[in-house]
Amino acid sequence: MPQNHPPVGDDSIAAAAARLREAAATATPVSPVRDLIGRDDVKAAYAVQQRLTTERIASGATVTGRKIGLTSAAVQRQLGVDQPDFGVLFDDMAYADGSVVPIDAVLQPRIEAEIAFVLGADLTEGPLDAAQVRAAITHAVAAIEICGSRVADWDISFGDTVADNASAGAYALGTRQVPLAGFDPVAAEMTMTVDGETVSTGTGAACLGDPVDAVVWLARQARELGEPLRAGQVVLSGALGPMRPVTPGCVVHATVSGLGTVSVAFSTDSASASA
Incomplete structure (x- = not known):
């Protein structure tokens, strides 16, 4: 459970942001930033994230949505927290289904399979309950998230x-778009393979009991922090099974029942490629 802390100063937040910025710029993982902002100070951690987000937008990046993490009770227990977290998705993180992703596009890459939702309405007003969120979702798609960490090991x-x-790196969406009227996220079954070998399985119920509930949580948190969810944005709702590492040259294939498939491959070298 998060503990009470004395407020983390702006200098510490700036220093944490600088450390992570350096990792991204040099493609070299750095030491954790908890020595500067604490292990579980929610306000300070999001202040660092927001600083780095603002910088990316100023440099020309466009926000395409959000990702939700820590939706598994087991992972929450592991990190000693009682809530999910979220990060920001940018246009340069998006890859088409079947893309070859440069192996160095994401630091220390690990993969997850999940359900993504695309919004057709802003989530800025009202109760932001499950009924409102469901009405705002135009469709669901199968997704692979490529998580990455700027923190060493x-x-x-x-x-x-x-x-x-939130350890965001990159993502790919499937091409089959299914309205919620024809799809039950809780009952969805996921299988993810690497080079044909099954490495992760799970169901929609693994994501906070219902992936839509994860989006409800996110919508409320995003509004509270002053950056509400907007029409057209993608929400990666959280892993349906364990996260797995990837290596150069491997091919990842995920199937979500009712939504079809999505796949990416990873290059064997560091040649650049466009999303």
Whole structure:
């Protein structure tokens, strides 16, 4: 459970942001930032994330949505927290189904399979309850999230991963778009393979009991922090099974029942490629 802390100063927040910025700029993981902002200070961690987000937008990046993390009770227990977290998705993180992703596009890449939702309405007013969120979702798609950590060896606490944009790296969406009227996220079954070998399985119920409930949580948190969810944005709702590492040259294939498939491959070298 998060503990009470003395307020983290602006200098510490700036120093944490600088450390993570350097990791991204040099493609070299750095030491955790919890020595600067604490292990579980939610406010300080999101302040670091927001600082880095503002910088990316100023440099020309466009926000395409959000990702939700820590939706598994087991992972929450591991990190000693009682809530999910979220990060920001940018246009340069998006890859088409079937893309080859440069192996160095994401630091220390690990993969998850999940359900993504695309919004057709802003979530700025009202109760932001399940009924409102469901009405705002135009469709669901199968998704692969490529998580990455700027923190060396994935040595993360809650504060580290939140500050590091919830360990967001890249993502790919499937091409089959299914309205919620024809799809039950809770009952969805997921299988993810790497080079044909099954490495992760799970169901929609693994994501906070219902992936739509994860979006409800996110909508409320995003509005509270002053950056509400908007029409057209993508929401990666959280992993349906364990996260797995990837290596150069591997091919990842995920199937979500009712939504079809999505796949990516990873290059064997560091040649650049466009999303």
